[in-house]
Amino acid sequence: MSSGLLDVLGYVDEELIRNPEEGVRSLSEENPDHPYGIIGGGREESASERGQITVKRLREALDFFRAGIKAAGHEYEGSLDENVFVVTPFGTYKPTCLLPPWMYLDISGLDGSKALFVGSKSCPRVNPVYIAKSFEGFILPKLREVGIEIEAEAEAKYVGVPGLEGRRYILPVEIGYSLDVSENLREYTESISEKLGDSTHVFLPCLGYRKPRENWEYMKEKLGVEVVELPSLPPSTAGMRLASCLEKMASKEGVELYKGYSAVSAKIEGSKCFSVEAVHRSEVSEVEASAFVLATGDYISDDLLVEKDRIVERAFGLRIETPEDQDYLSWLDDTPFPVSGHPASRFGVKVDRAMRPLVKGDVLAENLFACGSIIAGYDYNTEKCGFGVCISTALASAEGVLSYL
Ligand SMILES: Cc1cc2nc3c(=O)[nH]c(=O)nc-3n(C[C@H](O)[C@H](O)[C@H](O)COP(=O)(O)OP(=O)(O)OC[C@H]3O[C@@H](n4cnc5c(N)ncnc54)[C@H](O)[C@@H]3O)c2cc1C
Numbered sequence: 444m445s446s447g448l449l450d451v452l453g454y455v456d457e458e459l460i461r462n463p464e465e466g467v468r469s470l471s472e473e474n475p476d477h478p479y480g481i482i483g484g485g486r487e488e489s490a491s492e493r494g495q496i497t498v499k500r501l502r503e504a505l506d507f508f509r510a511g512i513k514a515a516g517h518e519y520e521g522s523l524d525e526n527v528f529v530v531t532p533f534g535t536y537k538p539t540c541l542l543p544p545w546m547y548l549d550i551s552g553l554d555g556s557k558a559l560f561v562g563s564k565s566c567p568r569v570n571p572v573y574i575a576k577s578f579e580g581f582i583l584p585k586l587r588e589v590g591i592e593i594e595a596e597a598e599a600k601y602v603g604v605p606g607l608e609g610r611r612y613i614l615p616v617e618i619g620y621s622l623d624v625s626e627n628l629r630e631y632t633e634s635i636s637e638k639l640g641d642s643t644h645v646f647l648p649c650l651g652y653r654k655p656r657e658n659w660e661y662m663k664e665k666l667g668v669e670v671v672e673l674p675s676l677p678p679s680t681a682g683m684r685l686a687s688c689l690e691k692m693a694s695k696e697g698v699e700l701y702k703g704y705s706a707v708s709a710k711i712e713g714s715k716c717f718s719v720e721a722v723h724r725s726e727v728s729e730v731e732a733s734a735f736v737l738a739t740g741d742y743i744s745d746d747l748l749v750e751k752d753r754i755v756e757r758a759f760g761l762r763i764e765t766p767e768d769q770d771y772l773s774w775l776d777d778t779p780f781p782v783s784g785h786p787a788s789r790f791g792v793k794v795d796r797a798m799r800p801l802v803k804g805d806v807l808a809e810n811l812f813a814c815g816s817i818i819a820g821y822d823y824n825t826e827k828c829g830f831g832v833c834i835s836t837a838l839a840s841a842e843g844v845l846s847y848l
Pocket of ligand 1: 444445446449450451677706707739740741743744745757758814815816817827828829
């Protein structure tokens, strides 16, 4: 689902965060129930101690991620000291932290430049005319509101993609597959070159799937300007590259992946989880283990189910705690998309500092842990902290598993 950019923290209470490390530290200090606060020790630590522990664990998690990604032949650039502002295919900008080098361009540094947005008429997911207009009419004024004064121009051009002529609808990733063929890349680059004019930066829907770095370097050399791959909507090219890289990392460590299985129930007796029942088509398997990690995502991945009068987590049948005095379904009536985020986005499984799910304040099972967006207390959409929370809570739950075993 993700656009493949690694967000750590972009906003707190709608306020833009320029330095993610400082932002995470003060968020953890102020909010012990936020997942960043929990990995810092939650309410059991003092605010300043909690902030320090959180930053240390976040750094460890990101270092682990970068080292693993590098060993699997992929790259992420950026630092915890500074958020980068990237253009999105919605014609907006977003702050993010780590991203592949060929997507890494901080638009706050574009003063005096001219951006050329390139699209293909059969790829409506990246509309260059719309993005170029938004760049001048929306992004630059919005950046000024947060104190980033830049003057820049933007224009749009359509360029046909070799090998995909005649197709009525193509995805950005298909442009990538096409450009992985050297002859197509050469032809496409030549077509852009003819339309380049005095542009200083070229933004593309995709610059290759299997060999983005090689294609990026080729294009930069031939065009003589900066070349940038735009993030894409699901199925996102960068997200797919990241997912395949994470799978490689896992296989290398001896992890066996079983795809397409759905956990439907768990056998918990006393204080221990003994097994999980998983279904694949009509085949039912009982999976036994010494410890379990619940990492099934939230509403969008279908693990949090909103019923008429309650929200449940499907795999373990956990009833999600919601405020007693509020009818959360009626919140949808007033405004489905509040700027500060829908309160239901923060619902999820509550955990203790060892990342074990809690039911009414008690640990459900001593050998069950949770991580990622299933955890309560944050909203990755508005806070722009998706993968930062996932990676750091994953490390925390792995440590929880190790200390249990
Ligand atoms: C459109 C979109 C764009 C985003 N862009 C960004 C971005 O640019 N940067 C960023 O940092 N974050 C981004 N995010 C947020 C980020 O994707 C999430 O924070 C992250 O994917 C959560 O990871 P997760 O592993 O917890 O859950 P998920 O990624 O949702 O993965 C959960 C997995 O569990 C599986 N599952 C669910 N239920 C069961 C079950 N019962 N049994 C077995 N398996 C099950 C699901 O099929 C899924 O594969 C974006 C999110 C969306 C929706």
